[in-house]
Amino acid sequence: MKIALIAHDKKKDAMIQLAIKYKDTLAEHELYATGTTGTLVMGETGLSIIRMKSGPLGGDQQIGSMVAEGKLDLIVFLRDPLTSQPHEPDVSALLRLCDVQSIPLATNVKSAEIMLKAVKNKEI
Numbered sequence: 001m002k003i004a005l006i007a008h009d010k011k012k013d014a015m016i017q018l019a020i021k022y023k024d025t026l027a028e029h030e031l032y033a034t035g036t037t038g039t040l041v042m043g044e045t046g047l048s049i050i051r052m053k054s055g056p057l058g059g060d061q062q063i064g065s066m067v068a069e070g071k072l073d074l075i076v077f078l079r080d081p082l083t084s085q086p087h088e089p090d091v092s093a094l095l096r097l098c099d100v101q102s103i104p105l106a107t108n109v110k111s112a113e114i115m116l117k118a119v120k121n122k123e124i
Contacts (some may be wrong), residue, residue: 001119004063004075005033005041006055008085011078012037014109016044018076018116023047025120032066034059060090067097074124075105076112 003026007015019026019041031049033041038051052062066072075098085091098105104124106112118124 001029001073001124002066002071003029003031003119004066004072004077005031005037005049006060006063006075007034007037007078008055008080008083010080010083012040015076015078016040018078018109018112019045019047022113022116022120025116029119032063032072034063055090056085056087058090060087060094064090064094064097067094067101067103070101072103074115074119075103076115077105077107078109078112079107 005015005019015037023045026047031047033049033051035051035054038049041047042049052059063072063075077094079091095105104115106115115124
């Protein structure tokens with residue numbers, strides 16, 4: 001499975017903790033991430049992650065392109081809904097593409113855990 005990991009700045013620690021908790025599950029799959037998120041998760045877990053650009057510098061659009069081309073199976077995007085994002089149009093476009101392509105998308109820790117448990121149990 002090809003899984004993308006994205007986290008807004010205030011959610012990066014939560015992403016690291018999620019990746020640590022599900023390290024064994026994530027290690028079995030091909031991982032992608034936006035730049036800073038990928039660097040932080042790799043540093044804390046040792047997971048192999050293909051990194052895109054930072055989200056505000058086009059990383060969200062790169063992930064969106066992969067969705068449009070059918071190259072991703074699941075996205076964990078820990079969003080910060082209480083902070084204005086300068087690249088909000090890119091974020092909205094990515095969310096819309098996931099809906100159009102029927103790509104499972106977790107936008108908070110609880111939904112990510114449900115999806116990663118399903119991946120672990122080979123239900124997705």
